[in-house]
Amino acid sequence: MSSTNLFHIRTEEAPHMAAPISTTGIIGWMRQNLFSSISNTVLTIIGILLAYWLIAPLVQFALIDAVWTGQNRDACLPQDGGHSGACWAYVKAYFPQFIYGRYPSEEVWRVNIVYALFLLLLVPLAIPSAPFKRLNAILFLIVFPIIAYYLLTGLVIGDWVVLPIVETAVWGGLLVTLVIAVTGIVASLPLGIALALGRRSKMPIIRTISIVFIEFWRGVPLITVLFMSSVMLPLFLPEGVTFDKLLRVLIGVTLFSAAYMAEVVRGGLQAIPKGQYEGAMALGLRFWPMMYLIVLPQALKLVIPGIVNTFIGLFKDTTLVLIVGMFDLLGQIQSSFTDPTWSTPSQGHTGYLFAAMVFWCFCFGMSRYSIFMENKLHTGHKR
């Protein structure tokens, strides 16, 4: 009849259809990633169930059933025989002690200044694009420790009490954890590098000393080191000579982690091809410029994960100082369990949950920063 029915010429583009609903959006993503096969589906369901079994009681305990305010244990006692939730009121009451230990409350501002200075100097040092790196490093590594030392311990010139002395015996909580961890981290890296170089040295005495040192400190458990330094050392010292307990712990922890650090760095040094050394020598560089300019920058970059691993291990090992009667964050929390004013069935769980959260934040932070540095420094090695 009409020619228009004989053939059909499309004069405009067909409208774009949306992709099938099963391949797009959240459903498509789930089909592709979570339910692509039978085994995958089973794993997904098990995973979801596991997460539910773990997370639901935690949320119930930490948030829904939790007690947020109260003056003493009565607030946190379980109602009508049921299970009680986290007693955050207890953490609130003890919070200053968890952060400062038993540091005198009228002197706590000194600790706050140290915390603030630490952050103020560390943050720009950690941001690669921030200016004045050299000045910043000098301030952080040389000036800051001196200021922090006098602020925390006190300063007396003759009869003039500038800052009242605060003994390390009353320090505690996060303060002790951070003092030990930061000192250990900052001091063990250079010491570890020196030991690693010493162990690869061709000079027999230096090599022997390095090997003996590393193998000795790696061969004894940290808990033994701490125990020896606090129980045995006072017996060998002449009467009247006493080392501060915190100082003994600091030295023990630093030497201990330096030995581990040395082996990590040595691993990096061994990964550098011989050609790099020979090239540096062909340029006429002596030992230290060769190490500083050519070898170490490459070697350290390779072992960033190992170095940070040691740092995180050291940070968590600070909890061992409890056995020599020092109260780090965990020790301070454990000692608060003995206060009958707050003693409830949920007190222990709450305290440990708080400790876990604080430690996790610090360790996770270090771990993320190490990944950031790896990505920034990778120049062709990354797969």
Add this chain to the structure above:
Amino acid sequence: MSKKILPLVLGAAMGVAATTAAGATTLEDVKAKGFIQCGVSQGLPGFSNPDAQGNWTGLDVDLCRAMAAAVFGDASAVKFTPLSAKERFTALQSGEVDVLSRNTTWTMSRDTQLGLNFAGVNYYDGQGFMVRKDLGVTSALELSGASVCTNTGTTTELNVADYFRSNNMPYEIVAFEKADEVVAAYDAGRCDVYTTDASGLYAQRLKLTNPGDHMVLSEIISKEPLGPVVRQGDDEWFNIAKWTLNAMLNAEELGVTSANVDEMKASDNPSVKRLLGAEGAFGEAIGLSNDWAYNIVKNVGNYEESFNANVGPDTPLGISRGVNALWNKGGFMYAPPVR
């Protein structure tokens, strides 16, 4: 292992202690530095534990504060060193602390072999039993066939075995490594009885879901006299520790409290007069001022006040005086008179 090494270590420590004794006495040292260094536990509820403000409180702590009051007239002239059970004796021997007031059981071997002197008993502890009230048990002798929760490898376990066997009662031990696990198991109903030192039972009771549903039986099956310890060979300091405790007990016996001590100073009772230094020179005899006991009671209180404030019925621990009552009230607490 530690049992074999300990005497060696302490032997070495005694060598050090002997050399120091030749120098200044502990009292001179303490007066020179202006405070007493007191070794306490890392935390035992009611005996020595830091509170939320970070101050040390407890029965053992009060004894050190009383010694400071006796020496300086100031109960705050004392610094506390928290010590673990392992390091406590070495710390005393090496001079790190002047007195150890750390719920330490007075035993013959400790008294004679470690170069230490126990200055008295400030709390008579002993192993006891805790049961649910609805069990209907009033005496430990009715516990035949019971399952007993306790810690592994401690003397507690052996004491239970001895007690049940000597009374011809069958029993079943449910033992755990850590105190927290034992409490949890008992709370969950896995055993009928929980046994450990009585002071510990009262402290652990607070961690139960319903503390009010549980009671501590009156039977005590072991002797754990706890008291302050000083170094051997310094009798002057030993006397001060011993008589500080005695002064607190005598003050309770004579009705002298921190509230009425000023009026009591004018009392006609010669015993009170001698105690508070209104008569005689008893303070000078132990190297202190004559108002030493007045300072103790004024600043810290008598034994009853200290007991009630730290572990007594009105505290969460709720321990009754029991054997720790005065001798004339049915307990063991008996202090020699001041005369």
